[in-house]
Amino acid sequence: MMPEIVNNRKKRDTSRKRQMILEGAIKVFTEKGFDTSSMDKIAEVSGVSKRTIYNHFPSKESLFQAIVADFLKQRDEIKPIQYSKDLSLQEQLREFAQAELYLINDPVRRGLSKLLTSVFLMNIDFGKDTRSQFEPHRAFIQWLNSAKEDKKLSFQSPELAARIFYGMVEGCLTYSALFTDGESLKYADNLLNEIISTFLSRYGL
Amino acid sequence: MMPEIVNNRKKRDTSRKRQMILEGAIKVFTEKGFDTSSMDKIAEVSGVSKRTIYNHFPSKESLFQAIVADFLKQRDEIKPIQYSKDLSLQEQLREFAQAELYLINDPVRRGLSKLLTSVFLMNIDFGKDTRSQFEPHRAFIQWLNSAKEDKKLSFQSPELAARIFYGMVEGCLTYSALFTDGESLKYADNLLNEIISTFLSRYGL
DNA sequence: GGTTATTTATACTATACAGTGTAATTTAAC
């Protein structure tokens, strides 16, 4: 954001401090979770005074929500995959899966994924937002239907096939990586190949 | 446990209160998580005085660990599946999956699963215990090898096949149920059939 | 019914922490 003149008053650019706060807060929150993170600790790690945090965010919860919002926004910027007649199904499925893995390949994003997963699990209110996690299914279902029209796939229910694919990706890769702190990603290539092969064994033509 | 005589002193049976405490604590912990649960609240919900809790458990954390221990013990009592030449693969795979679903079919167990998943995610120390969650794979790998010898299955790597199966079950059913508070279990039958079909499409003979 | 382990009520300590008030200081825009 650029500095603006409002009401004849100078406004300085505060985005740098804001960013420092967000980064520090991410470090602290992902280390130990929301409840056991103190604003004093966040201030210390951010290299910013506690008062400044409260100048930017009215409360600990709003700070957390800002982090969540940024994270979800970042995730939604992942490019949607369109069905392509030119690329093989394998290649396209791999791209779908890799978009899913984007969230857990980087340590910081993985930490946030862990944090949010943990919070969403125990918090009904937040949990509703998680439903949007299943929105990618919609795009994938369209992809499946396109592949079917293109006589490359065969299935009764696209919803069921979508669940199977994402279930494999999440169950074999995503959650596994969250629990092992990325350790399990060593085998990700093998597993992803196997997931795709399995999916195509079932639905391929 | 039966009352015992130790050091010539009478000991009364305290297991009833202990049980009340554990049940109350489970209610409170699963409602809001470890950190935001207070011992006063647990005492109130348990119908027991706070001092009594501390007579049974030296700290909040030890109370929590007692709950965890009970839960994991209960889970380990699930009967292991042996390969059978008489039952169809479908039937046997279904049993494996249903053993996995045992943990999330009941609301209380599901609440505990959510709680522990949430805690394990954010707590490295606890996380190690989670590895034992992958121990079931060992029995399943043996099962896979038996099925292979019996010329019913074909695969390169039993480890990979096992990951695929459990990945599907966990990704499609377990985690889904945790996030939707069991709502997603409505479709569990369809999904389980599809999982088994998919698995056998890939590895069946 | 007496003995005694267990439980309870109540009050308490100590600490951690979210959030605020304020005056001094720094910093960027002009």
Next chain:
DNA sequence: GTTAAATTACACTGTATAGTATAAATAACC
């Protein structure tokens, strides 16, 4: 360099809560 917004240091309030102390009440076992 002046000005005002932004930041800082620091002291502070209020509240929540883990864990303790203790004396009285309860209940099980003989």
